[in-house]
Amino acid sequence: MCPLAKLIEPRWERRKDARPSELAAAALELFIEKGFSATRLDDVAKRAGVSKGTLYLYFDSKEALFKSVIQEGIVSRIAEGEAYMRAYEGTSADLMRDLINTWWDQIGGTKLGGITKLMMSESGNFPELAAFYHDEVITRAMGLFVYVIERGIKAGEFRAVSMDYVPRICAAPVVMLMLWRHSFDVCGAKDIDPKAYLQTHTDMLIHSLRAGTAENTLGTQASK
Amino acid sequence: MCPLAKLIEPRWERRKDARPSELAAAALELFIEKGFSATRLDDVAKRAGVSKGTLYLYFDSKEALFKSVIQEGIVSRIAEGEAYMRAYEGTSADLMRDLINTWWDQIGGTKLGGITKLMMSESGNFPELAAFYHDEVITRAMGLFVYVIERGIKAGEFRAVSMDYVPRICAAPVVMLMLWRHSFDVCGAKDIDPKAYLQTHTDMLIHSLRAGTAENTLGTQASK
Amino acid sequence: MCPLAKLIEPRWERRKDARPSELAAAALELFIEKGFSATRLDDVAKRAGVSKGTLYLYFDSKEALFKSVIQEGIVSRIAEGEAYMRAYEGTSADLMRDLINTWWDQIGGTKLGGITKLMMSESGNFPELAAFYHDEVITRAMGLFVYVIERGIKAGEFRAVSMDYVPRICAAPVVMLMLWRHSFDVCGAKDIDPKAYLQTHTDMLIHSLRAGTAENTLGTQASK
């Protein structure tokens, strides 16, 4: 326990705590690559460098492993984004650009992006997990867009649009890009430059949100 | 097809040619409900009202059935859309609205919408099929958006935007809605009114495409 | 379906109905030999001459197979014994001897005898099945002894003993012989001659049941 002890037996101590995360990391990669059913625990074990039985020391079942993987993969990241946003100073248009670009750099463009596709694919087979993901991830992520847009409206920078669907529509092209990267893009259709795509999206987005245009009731009647 | 024919041929005496389609229809439902792996041929056979062996008279394997299901489900519809579009007379803004609404009514909002999610989920395990889907469905569907936008630009109704990403961005919210309906929406998150959502989207879209605004170089440098 | 058809394809028709019984028979032997846990389905399948998967066409699980085996093995026999008894004419002492000897010849001494040991061993792991066995087999079998003893008492041949425990005590040595044959006897301790053992038992039994002795309140106070 004393600092010295760590020097004497460093490997052992680290091992036990780190194991579940190591296993989950190996599993995440495979789940993203192949989906839940097509991933064999044999392969997860092999990739993690342990035996199949070891998986069952840490996870009760394949399903439990899956759930753990999703939660461990996502939960840690979402809070970081929220904190970053609150501290921003600058125009809301710039914040929107920043949000979208950062999202891509931190999540969408990384391995984490695959989790979204995974959850979407398996939502039918894991209803409780899907509910958890919906509440903890999707809703909170959408909240980031709500925050930016409301911020812009308050400042008179954006028009007064409805919060019912506009945030979703802002997010949709970003999410689609994420999904794309983990589905058809893999199959040789690498024709999208993420940065350029996202810039086009933000350009259009900000253009249509900008205040001072003729149709400034945009979307407001949609909420009925 | 004529009323008389129905009287002459009792319902249960199906033409041989119809069999594969019936089987594929049963399979489609299950694939959409459960995904590829979780769908058992036992259940497909049961739903189609035939024996499991019969499936193998028409399809070489589960994979072959899957491929056939995807192709049969989609290919038939896409051409109809194309024809409809070419004949349209009216503003491009209206055509855009029409395209999006019709897409939803004909595809996105129907069972067919599930195919998109299915293909996305399974693209990694069926690369050739994904390639086929990409080329035959996605690209052609995207072509409809390209057509509308170019039509609007030619008529001076829309600004001169780049064709590289704008069509994708126009389609993204519609596709997302489709995916949503077949994933998280099922799990009790029925909080989106499709028609209102789509109207908000088209409002924003047309607003940002409309000619005569300051930033009319929108997206053009993005293709670079 | 016509008699002729049976001659043409006799094997097929018989097969389907007989299968479950064939499988259960193979399973019974192994369960008796090794007990429930130590019996592998591989071996059951091998002994029945089918594949492992075939077992699952007829039985949902190993437990279901076990239950089926017990029921099929026992239920058929018990009724026969009851019918035989009712028709008997002669002294009750002779009927008692006959009951015990017939039981041995028909059940105890045959493969069926092993079921009793099996049920006793596994009763803790299959409570519902044990309850079934208790009600349908043990209670009914005990009823045969009750019948004989009451018959003898009515005829003035036996003393008026209590029905609470006497029947059980009459049966105990017979059951023990059965259990013995399927446990220690197997291990080289083949030192019991069943017929002689049973004759000694019936001699003692009838002697102590016979009316006209001094202590003829035997057992009656036991029921209190």
Next chain:
Amino acid sequence: MCPLAKLIEPRWERRKDARPSELAAAALELFIEKGFSATRLDDVAKRAGVSKGTLYLYFDSKEALFKSVIQEGIVSRIAEGEAYMRAYEGTSADLMRDLINTWWDQIGGTKLGGITKLMMSESGNFPELAAFYHDEVITRAMGLFVYVIERGIKAGEFRAVSMDYVPRICAAPVVMLMLWRHSFDVCGAKDIDPKAYLQTHTDMLIHSLRAGTAENTLGTQASK
């Protein structure tokens, strides 16, 4: 044992010699509850309050543990019974009653009674152990009955019956009661009052052994 000793030796500082017995005691309970196969060493270790690895310091394998449990559980008790008997003064009928009642109080009615059922269940899978049990336990226990009966015959109290099967038949209802308590009785069939049952048994037994009745060749020809 003295109160002082308890203060001097803290409870957890057990003598090394006591360890195996503690482990065996924990194992015995579980073996009796669940049977050999269904007992997991994990549970044995947990109940004994040690780690699974520790079990292997004292026992080479699960089988070795089982054998040790049986031997330790039984061997210690059997000698006590023998000594008690030899010292008895009184009629043989009373000794018989005493033997049966004491057996029940000391063994049959206690946890030890479960060992008999256990051995019977597992005899097929542990032939050598079954042989050991047969020789060391069953034969010696049967010897107690032989002793009583011969004692009664010598004294002219009992008839001259054969020693071949009579002792077994005397013991059978007692053993059955033991087995019953650890099998069907558990499943809600708690309908036997042991004391009353045993009294009925001894009444019948002594009645049929008593000298001075007509048929006093009982069982003698059975040995042939």
Next chain:
DNA sequence: TATGAATGAGATTTCATTCAT
């Protein structure tokens, strides 16, 4: 063409046993 009984490879899961610490 149609059936459905049969197959057997392969998946998940369990657990007695080992061994580095």
Next chain:
DNA sequence: TATGAATGAAATCTCATTCAT
């Protein structure tokens, strides 16, 4: 002596696929 993480063989169960009828 004691631990408990790790192992891997073996068991149950599933299901796409085949084939005799």
